[in-house]
Amino acid sequence: MTLPTVHDWEHVLATGCPVPQPAQRLDATTALVGALGDPDARLREIVAPAVLGAWIEAGTYDDLLPGLGDGLLAGLRSSRVSGAGADSDAARDLALHGRCGRADALSLVVARDSRHRLVPREQVLDWADRSVSWLLDERDLRAATPFGTADAIGRGAVLVATLAASPVLRADELLVLLDVLSERAAAPADPPLTPLQADALAFAAVSVLERDLVAVQDVEAWVDRLGDVASGLEPPTGTAMAPRANVLAMLGALHTELVLGVASTPVRALARALDPRADRVARPADRSDLVLAVQRALRNAAPWLYHNPGAPAAG
Numbered sequence: 001m002t003l004p005t006v007h008d009w010e011h012v013l014a015t016g017c018p019v020p021q022p023a024q025r026l027d028a029t030t031a032l033v034g035a036l037g038d039p040d041a042r043l044r045e046i047v048a049p050a051v052l053g054a055w056i057e058a059g060t061y062d063d064l065l066p067g068l069g070d071g072l073l074a075g076l077r078s079s080r081v082s083g084a085g086a087d088s089d090a091a092r093d094l095a096l097h098g099r100c101g102r103a104d105a106l107s108l109v110v111a112r113d114s115r116h117r118l119v120p121r122e123q124v125l126d127w128a129d130r131s132v133s134w135l136l137d138e139r140d141l142r143a144a145t146p147f148g149t150a151d152a153i154g155r156g157a158v159l160v161a162t163l164a165a166s167p168v169l170r171a172d173e174l175l176v177l178l179d180v181l182s183e184r185a186a187a188p189a190d191p192p193l194t195p196l197q198a199d200a201l202a203f204a205a206v207s208v209l210e211r212d213l214v215a216v217q218d219v220e221a222w223v224d225r226l227g228d229v230a231s232g233l234e235p236p237t238g239t240a241m242a243p244r245a246n247v248l249a250m251l252g253a254l255h256t257e258l259v260l261g262v263a264s265t266p267v268r269a270l271a272r273a274l275d276p277r278a279d280r281v282a283r284p285a286d287r288s289d290l291v292l293a294v295q296r297a298l299r300n301a302a303p304w305l306y307h308n309p310g311a312p313a314a315g
Contacts, residue, residue, distance in 0.1 A: 017054035036101025041148040093145035103155040107162040124168040157200035161207035165266035171213040202253035210267040210283040227297030
């Protein structure tokens with residue numbers, strides 16, 4: 001194939017995403033990653049991710065996967081600016097889209113490594129550290145901009161869920177991921193998290209729990225800490241109480257996902273890829289205990305909403 005420009009990506013997608021020649025990979029990839037922050041929503045959200053995903057899945061970057069991950073992370077620098085600036089609104093918006101797109105692309109890279117183990121363990125751990133640093137430091141939390149859907153929280157949660165599936169991460173690292181998710185939910189936020197963002201953080205937590213490596217008592221202690229942050233005698237209202245509201249929303253989403261189960265997680269997707277029979281095992285194994293822990297945290301955190309067994313029923 002000839003080296004595509006950003007205007008050729010539709011053709012590349014339509015022709016089955018033929019991989020670039022080795023001499024063209026760097027320039028083609030640079031242009032494709034740049035398209036993740038393009039003003040055109042279709043190119044940014046559909047075409048460029050589809051082509052990049054196809055190339056990663058085809059093994060195009062297997063010999064360069066460590067460098068590709070590092071390159072994506074180099075542009076995944078958090079922004080602490082969420083306020084408007086008349087002369088820089090468009091640039092700020094597109095920079096946010098670019099970060100979100102890079103997070104999605106990095107999720108594909110991590111998933112590829114989890115299946116084929118192409119990256120040194122220490123480098124994957126460095127990716128995890130840098131990824132969660134971005135998620136915690138990001139302050140542009142808008143779910144959308146005038147250019148379309150953005151959502152650093154949702155994209156970051158998917159990245160955390162994908163990291164949770166990596167066999168490189170063990171119990172201690174997985175517990176850190178849980179703490180990152182709770183810290184992200186409890187951080188000051190304006191605007192508050194949307195219901196889908198709370199769902200995404202809970203989904204990432206379920207993905208961690210499905211590894212069945214973190215001791216149940218450690219998970220219960222983590223849930224109790226969430227409940228402590230969410231606690232209050234009155235409903236959390238106003239921007240100042242957004243951390244309480246956000247953590248309460250995450251706890252509610254976590255309860256729903258543990259009770260009903262989720263359709264799939266990166267952990268189960270990897271297990272199926274390695275052994276088609278693996279998905280027959282119910283995960284997390286201690287789900288019933290975890291459901292009870294979350295119910296207890298919810299009741300204690302919101303006595304104005306939930307009835308606590310053992311306490312007199314109101315009315």
